[in-house]
Amino acid sequence: MSGLVLDGVSAAYRDTTVLHEVRLTVSRGELLVVLGPSGAGKSTVLRVVAGLEPVTAGRVHIAGRDVTEARPGRRNVSMVFQSYALFPHLTVVENIAFGLEVRDTPRGEARQRARAAAETVGCAGLLDRRPGQLSGGERQRVALARALVREPDVFLLDEPLSNLDLALRAEMRAELRALHDRIGATMVHVTHDQTEALVLADRIAVLRDGRVEQVGTPDEIWRTPASTFVARFVGSPAMNLLPADGPLRPGGEAPTLPDEPLEIGFRPEAVILDAAEGTPATVDRVEVIGEDAYAYLTLSAGQPVVARVPAVRRPERGATVRLDVRWADTHLFHVASGRRCDP
Structure with missing residues (x-):
């Protein structure tokens, strides 16, 4: 049984369409992460599900019920906001x-039930405190407990970790994933952070300008991006994209290519430096991050390429290197549409 279905949902703000025929199905007990840049329509998806924004087309179904016209209080959803939205004059248990x-x-x-929910999320020792006496991570746990206590059909989480520092964000990611696995809840989690999406999600829905660009498991999104947008957005540094008729000629057996403009995409880790018969490139700069280094290169035709190499074998700035990439590690995209091409 599906926990949530958006069937061709469109939504508008004044005269601007924010969502364009969005189709998403979230299975019962699944954690779906909606990923995209600012302005993609991520939060609007949550607000439509919660009944806080009307739809201009399509239907919304929760736990098998058509709730498109239902008021927020009758949808049985709980929402965790980025700001936590706790009442400052109430204690934790009262919140x-x-x-x-x-x-x-x-x-x-x-x-x-509030004490039981607090125990589940690890804030049972804070029940008599007020929000002003809590750290960011503690306030986050209270907000999760407040959502959990209602036993909703769907949890909606609107960038709940974005106000936390890097170390605490990583800790809360792990706790949120563990909480989901423990209670088996249906969750829709919105974020612009690709690492958060890849770590948390059962599946990821990538949004772009109010449209669903791709839906898939984290592995599918990473390994087989459906478009150049997904290829650029998921990955840091982003996937390299070069004209297929450019100077780079990947090694190995080449596929049969259609007679149209194409782009070749490949991750920085797929680049082989100091290849015997590779394509010449100049090293513009090198960034060292622990044991890895990212070499930012420019091919003779002016195209940029990023390569990930061991820090101990990093090239020097200004050096000329030869790079190669195997066809098996490349992705092909139609230039006209930006969509994936599978020859």
């Missing part, structure tokens, strides 16, 4: 129980 109490759940039962 967690608030949603239950306003729905006329007896106070004793609401507090008991």
Whole structure:
């Protein structure tokens, strides 16, 4: 059974269409990450599901129910906001129980369920504190407990880790993934952080300008990007993209190529430096990150290429190197459409 279905959903803000016929199916118990740059429509997807934004076309189904016209309170979803949205004058236990109490759940039962939810997310020792006495990570746990306590059909998480520092973000990523696996909840998590998406997701939906560019597992998104947009957006540094008729000629058995303009894409780790008969390139700069180094190169025709190499074997700035890449490690894209080409 599907936990959530967006069936051709469009949404507009004033005269601007923000979502264009979005089709997404989230299985029950799945963690789907919606990934994309600012302005892609990620948060609008969540707001449409929550009933905070109307749709101009299409239908929204939650747990098998058509909720397109339903008010937010009747959709049985919980949302975790980027700002956490905790009430500063309430204690942690009061914040967690608030949603239950306003729905006329007896106070004793609401507090008991709040304590159980706090235990699940690891903030049971904070129940008598107020939000101003909590760290960013603690406030995040409280916000998750408040969403969890309602036992919703779908959890909606709107960039919940973006306000945390790098180390705490990594810790909370692991905790969020573990929480999902433990409770088996249906979750839709929005982020612009590709690392967060790759680590957390069962599947990723990449959005671009309000349209779904690709949906797939993290491995599929990484290894078989459906377009040059996905190829550039997922990966840091991004995938190299060069004209197929340019100076670089990948080694190995070449596929049969269609007679049209194409681009060749390949990850920095696929580049082989100091190849005996490779394509000449000049080293513009080198960035060392621990045991790895990224060499930023320019081919003779002016195209840029990034190569990942061991830091101990990094080339010197200004040096001329020869690079190669095997056909097996390349991706082909149609120039006209930007979509993947599978010859």
